[in-house]
Amino acid sequence: MANIEIKDLIDSGVHFGHLTRKWNPNMAPYIYTERKGIHIIDLYKTAAKIDEAGSALSKIAASGRKILFVATKKQAKDIVSDKAKVVNMPFITERWPGGMLTNFVTIRKAVKKMAYIDRMKKDGSFEALSKREKLQINRQRAKLEKNLGSIVDMTRLPGAILIVDIKREHIAVAxxxxxxxPIFAMVDTNSDPRPIDYVIPSNDDASKSIEKVLSYLTDSISEGLADRKKTKEQEAAPAEKKAAVKETVAKEAAVTAEKKAPAEKKAAVKETVAAPVAEEKKEEK
Incomplete structure (x- = not known):
């Protein structure tokens, strides 16, 4: 797991919560103190929670399941998309499409529609359409790409969902x-952590804070993916070894057959020559 330094978390402003009057009482266990009307998050608890969440995410990645990153707020969008791309995971950074998870079959149909439009452009059938139809299809394709282009490779429901700001992404949480x-989330002092499986108490408004926390989590996901790759290679090795042994045995059998061939040929010739002689001897008797 990642080596989490408290000083790095402080430098990134992970400890800054919301105004005390906006707090959610359920976040009390994660609050260290209050300073100038702002709650300060206990970073030792944050570090422990990052480690716990990282370990769980690593296992999910190692199992081959996808982790869906979600953040539609302005200061988090670019960071989340960049981090998700590094570990090749799907992400939503535009408006959350209603029924994204609960009506996944319909969402998949919309994704397939993009692929269908792309095929039309490749096979030439797109060119046969009128100018107006082309314009409508291009607009539709652009809209689908904007909202769903980042989940093209997500062919089944994700193994987990990673959220920045659960108040904003309440539909995704529901x-x-x-x-x-399983829900992994950065939870600020103004949010209710109870629906979240893996709470990471942290500042979910500052881009530096989001960048820092997600860096630790994506490092853990990368470790899980590396473990999966290593396991696959180890599983493939015995199969390759068996194939190599089989090939060696086949070659040896072929060489033995070649050696036997001349001897069998000589025996056949000898038998052919001997047959008439034996018949002659019988006739003489």
Whole structure:
């Protein structure tokens, strides 16, 4: 797991919560103190929670399941998309499409529609359309790409969902809860942590804070992916070894057959020559 330094978390402003008058009492266990009307998050608890969440995410990645990153707020969008791309995971940074998880079949149909439009452009059938139809299809394709382009490779429901700001992404939280999908989230002092499976108490408004926390989590995901790759290679090795042994045995059998061939040929010739002589001897008798 990542080596989490408290000083790095402080430098990134992870400890800054919201105004005390905006706090959610359920976040009390994660609050260290109050300073100038602002709650200060206990970073030792944050570090422990990052480590716990990282370990769980690593296992999910190692199992081959996808982790869906979600953040539609302005200061988090670019960071989340960049981090998700590094570990090749799907992400939502535009408006959350209603039914993204609970009505996944319909969402997949919309994704397939993009692929269908792309095929039309390749096979030439797109060119046969009128100018107006082309314009409508291009607009539709652009809209689908904007909202769903980042989940093209997500062919089934994700193994987990990673959220920045659960108050803003409450619909995503509700859908994941309904389907019992594990929820990992950065939770600020103004939010209710109870629906979240893996709470990471942290400042979810500052880009530096989001960048720092997600860096630790994506490092853990990368470790899980590396473990999966290593396991696959180890599983493939015995199969390759068996194939090599089989090939060696086949070659040896072929060489033995070649050696036997001349001897068998000589025996056949000898038998052919001997047959008439034996018949002659019988006739003489």
């Amino acid at each position: 859908e994941a809860q309904k389907l019992n999908i």
